[in-house]
Amino acid sequence: MISVRRFDYKPGEHEAEKASNSYVMSLVALIAGLPIPIINLVATIGFYLGNRKGTFFVRWHCTQALLSQFSLLLMNSFGFWWTMSIIFDTELATNNYIAYIISIIIFNLTELVVTIYTAINTRKGIHVEWWFYGSLTNLICKA
Amino acid sequence: MRKIIFQLIVTIALFFAVWFALSKVDWMTIFKVEQVSKTTEEKLGDLFWDLINESEKVIQNKKITVPLDSLLSRICVSNDIDQSQVKLHIIEKDDINAFALPYNHLIIYSGLISASENESEISGVICHELAHMELNHVMKKLIKEVGLSVLISITIGNSGPDIIMETAKVLSSSAYDRNLEKEADIKAVDYLVKSNINPEGFAHFLYKLSDNESQLVSYLSWINSHPDSKERAEYVIEYSSDKPKNYETILAQETWDELKVSLKE
Numbered sequence: 001m002i003s004v005r006r007f008d009y010k011p012g013e014h015e016a017e018k019a020s021n022s023y024v025m026s027l028v029a030l031i032a033g034l035p036i037p038i039i040n041l042v043a044t045i046g047f048y049l050g051n052r053k054g055t056f057f058v059r060w061h062c063t064q065a066l067l068s069q070f071s072l073l074l075m076n077s078f079g080f081w082w083t084m085s086i087i088f089d090t091e092l093a094t095n096n097y098i099a100y101i102i103s104i105i106i107f108n109l110t111e112l113v114v115t116i117y118t119a120i121n122t123r124k125g126i127h128v129e130w131w132f133y134g135s136l137t138n139l140i141c142k143a
Numbered sequence: 144m145r146k147i148i149f150q151l152i153v154t155i156a157l158f159f160a161v162w163f164a165l166s167k168v169d170w171m172t173i174f175k176v177e178q179v180s181k182t183t184e185e186k187l188g189d190l191f192w193d194l195i196n197e198s199e200k201v202i203q204n205k206k207i208t209v210p211l212d213s214l215l216s217r218i219c220v221s222n223d224i225d226q227s228q229v230k231l232h233i234i235e236k237d238d239i240n241a242f243a244l245p246y247n248h249l250i251i252y253s254g255l256i257s258a259s260e261n262e263s264e265i266s267g268v269i270c271h272e273l274a275h276m277e278l279n280h281v282m283k284k285l286i287k288e289v290g291l292s293v294l295i296s297i298t299i300g301n302s303g304p305d306i307i308m309e310t311a312k313v314l315s316s317s318a319y320d321r322n323l324e325k326e327a328d329i330k331a332v333d334y335l336v337k338s339n340i341n342p343e344g345f346a347h348f349l350y351k352l353s354d355n356e357s358q359l360v361s362y363l364s365w366i367n368s369h370p371d372s373k374e375r376a377e378y379v380i381e382y383s384s385d386k387p388k389n390y391e392t393i394l395a396q397e398t399w400d401e402l403k404v405s406l407k408e
């Protein structure tokens with residue numbers, strides 16, 4: 001799911017800190033945004049916009065952190081509105097619903113662990129690329 | 144680019160595979176979801192019924208209760224519904240009303256029986272309310288109207304009688320969602336046909352009451368709480384038009400007449 005790669009150059013201490021913060025930011029936003037999933041996307045977009053003129057290493061990791069929020073936003077939003085329709089509308093809790101909620105918990109936890117791992121490594125200046133999001137970031141984030 | 148698309152497809156497939164695999168586990172039993180909701184429903188139903196039982200006069204006259212039990216019995220047997228689970232209560236009240244409470248309490252007002260010209264009309268209403276029960280509309284409506292938290296607080300005794308009364312009123316005097324009403328009407332026609340009872344009686348009852356609506360508006364609780372009666376009568380007729388028509392009567396004419404006389408006493 002994740003792989004450590006050589007980056008084009010060796011990032012400085014300040015860059016590593018900022019790049020790492022983008023994951024910390026998404027981590028905080030993820031926890032705060034669990035009840036209302038759009039919050040984590042908005043927070044990460046805010047951080048991304050704040051750093052879009054940063055160095056390539058910072059921009060790259062801000063982009064990867066931002067992109068990774070989209071899949072969670074989709075999954076969590078669907079789960080959120082499904083839950084709302086059970087509480088306030090006529091939908092009933094079914095086996096499929098519970099299975100869906102457990103699935104998104106597994107994916108959220110996986111992303112949480114990967115995010116923490118990436119934040120720690122990025123802080124050390126190590127470049128970590130995620131499955132799919134890393135490739136996508138390479139495509140859209142140019143030096 | 145192909146690598147990205149491949150990875151995207153694999154990620155989506157992985158998510159759906161996890162979801163699919165997890166959905167094969169019987170979480171409802173593991174988390175005792177049905178057991179908890181059944182207990183809540185049971186407590187709510189009994190609370191509401193106790194309240195009605197205390198404030199209204201319940202008819203015990205066998206000439207009224209036995210024929211209605213016979214109709215209910217035929218409908219239940221023909222449709223594989225466990226009749227022992229359905230608790231039929233007839234209340235002496237002029238309002239033309241019938242409604243279902245949680246835990247399969249079926250309340251019928253004497254006014255509604257008096258307004259029925261024959262057994263197929265009252266059977267239609269019984270089937271409609273049974274359909275609400277069988278399709279779990281009663282709890283769905285309560286959760287939608289008053290919220291799960293209020294219902295749970297009622298069942299654990301944190302709510303006063305006023306709140307219980309207001310919540311019970313949601314079931315006795317307000318409409319279900321339009322789609323739920325239609326679903327119950329269609330199911331009611333199926334029940335009637337399987338019981339060899341003519342569904343036209345049900346449609347006729349709806350037509351009749353919608354015609355009189357302006358004059359009897361204050362008494363027509365069942366119709367007031369079930370809007371667009373004419374439209375409903377039309378789709379009941381339409382849906383039942385291609386059904387087999389081997390209808391028969393359940394009650395002897397004398398039994399029906401006796402029932403009507405007893406209601407006037």
